[in-house]
Amino acid sequence: MAAVLRRGFRLVSFGSSQLLCGGCKHGRTSSLSICSTSSRNSSSSSSSSSSHVKVDLDGSTGIAVVKFQSSPVNSMSLDFLTELCISLEKLELDRSCRGVILTSALPKIFSAGLDITEMYGKNPEHYAEFWKSVQEIWLKVYGYSKIAIAAINGSSPAGGCLVSMACDYRIMADDPRYRIGLNEAQLGIVAPFWFKDTMVNTVGFRTTELSLQFGLMYSPSDALKIGLVDQVVPEENVLSTATETITKWLAIPDHAREISKSMMRKPMVDRLLASRESDIKNFVNFITKDSIQKSLGFYMNSLKQRKA
Numbered sequence: 001m002a003a004v005l006r007r008g009f010r011l012v013s014f015g016s017s018q019l020l021c022g023g024c025k026h027g028r029t030s031s032l033s034i035c036s037t038s039s040r041n042s043s044s045s046s047s048s049s050s051s052h053v054k055v056d057l058d059g060s061t062g063i064a065v066v067k068f069q070s071s072p073v074n075s076m077s078l079d080f081l082t083e084l085c086i087s088l089e090k091l092e093l094d095r096s097c098r099g100v101i102l103t104s105a106l107p108k109i110f111s112a113g114l115d116i117t118e119m120y121g122k123n124p125e126h127y128a129e130f131w132k133s134v135q136e137i138w139l140k141v142y143g144y145s146k147i148a149i150a151a152i153n154g155s156s157p158a159g160g161c162l163v164s165m166a167c168d169y170r171i172m173a174d175d176p177r178y179r180i181g182l183n184e185a186q187l188g189i190v191a192p193f194w195f196k197d198t199m200v201n202t203v204g205f206r207t208t209e210l211s212l213q214f215g216l217m218y219s220p221s222d223a224l225k226i227g228l229v230d231q232v233v234p235e236e237n238v239l240s241t242a243t244e245t246i247t248k249w250l251a252i253p254d255h256a257r258e259i260s261k262s263m264m265r266k267p268m269v270d271r272l273l274a275s276r277e278s279d280i281k282n283f284v285n286f287i288t289k290d291s292i293q294k295s296l297g298f299y300m301n302s303l304k305q306r307k308a
């Protein structure tokens with residue numbers, strides 16, 4: 001697994017501009033199974049599925065639906081992050097794809113965030129590899145050259161919120177039981193600077209300051225009020241609204257949209273790229289502290305006890 005994600009961002013020439021283009025380099029055989037079909041206008045559509053992610057690309061519209069299917073709660077393990085990164089990378093390289101919708105195949109959960117078991121009771125090498133894969137997914141989604149829409153059909157704490165915020169637009173299901181936010185402080189851990197900056201760029205400084213210190217989780221209507229999501233719709237309409245929305249984005253010439261996106265996001269991507277190793281070291285130092293391991297153990301037990 002150590003060589004699974006060895007990737008750097010590269011710059012691709014586009015006219016006179018340079019655009020961000022991610023590249024997940026992975027050194028293992030993917031377990032993706034792919035089947036293609038021809039649609040009415042002879043563009044090919046395809047479906048692929050791995051244990052954590054299912055991808056349906058409609059070749060006639062250029063829209064790919066990427067569904068998280070990692071039972072029970074789509075927690076982002078190393079394998080989940082690796083598969084998601086590979087799937088997004090493939091779609092980014094596929095000329096017939098112009099935009100992706102990220103959503104969940106599971107009921108009530110978009111994603112439970114990072115898999116806590118990857119950050120608990122393991123060795124420093126494992127933590128470093130895991131954190132690198134977290135960086136990879138953020139770099140991939142935040143710097144994605146194509147359109148990315150989050151169709152948030154369930155709760156989306158911490159890492160789930162990060163991936164949603166990294167998309168271009170967020171549509172959330174209108175169920176008052178669902179929550180979204182960066183709740184790291186509630187676990188006794190701290191969101192790193194690029195989580196924080198992604199939130200600042202989404203909802204502004206003051207709201208982020210309060211959200212991070214309290215580890216606030218927002219209901220869909222409150223998330224809409226603070227701008228953490230862009231639209232709240234009945235659950236059964238989340239995917240159709242995401243499809244309608246992405247269709248509007250598709251009306252904009254790709255090169256103009258891509259360059260505009262890159263102009264807004266490149267400085268943040270570059271900041272993490274320039275400090276990846278120190279960010280990993282920082283994470284490993286932090287997560288291996290006895291007090292932090294104790295907090296995580298306590299939190300995991302509390303999740304289990306809540307059920308009992």
Ligand SMILES: CC/C=C\C/C=C\C/C=C\CCC/C=C/C(=O)SCCNC(=O)CCNC(=O)[C@H](O)C(C)(C)COP(=O)(O)OP(=O)(O)OC[C@H]1O[C@@H](n2cnc3c(N)ncnc32)[C@H](O)[C@@H]1OP(=O)(O)O
Pocket residue numbers: 072073075076108109111112113114115116117155157158159160183184187189190191192193282283286287300303304307
């Ligand atoms: C100086 C320092 C400066 C900077 C810091 C440096 C570095 C940074 C350091 C750390 C940064 C880390 C960033 C972390 C990001 C994260 O994403 S942490 C994860 C946060 N996620 C959560 O808090 C969610 C917790 N889960 C829930 O709230 C609920 O499970 C749910 C609302 C998602 C779903 O509820 P239910 O449907 O009721 O399901 P259950 O609660 O019964 O759960 C089923 C099953 O799944 C297990 N589980 C849940 N979430 C996780 C998870 N995130 N990871 C692993 N496992 C999870 C849960 O325990 C149950 O397991 P079983 O009991 O069935 O075994």
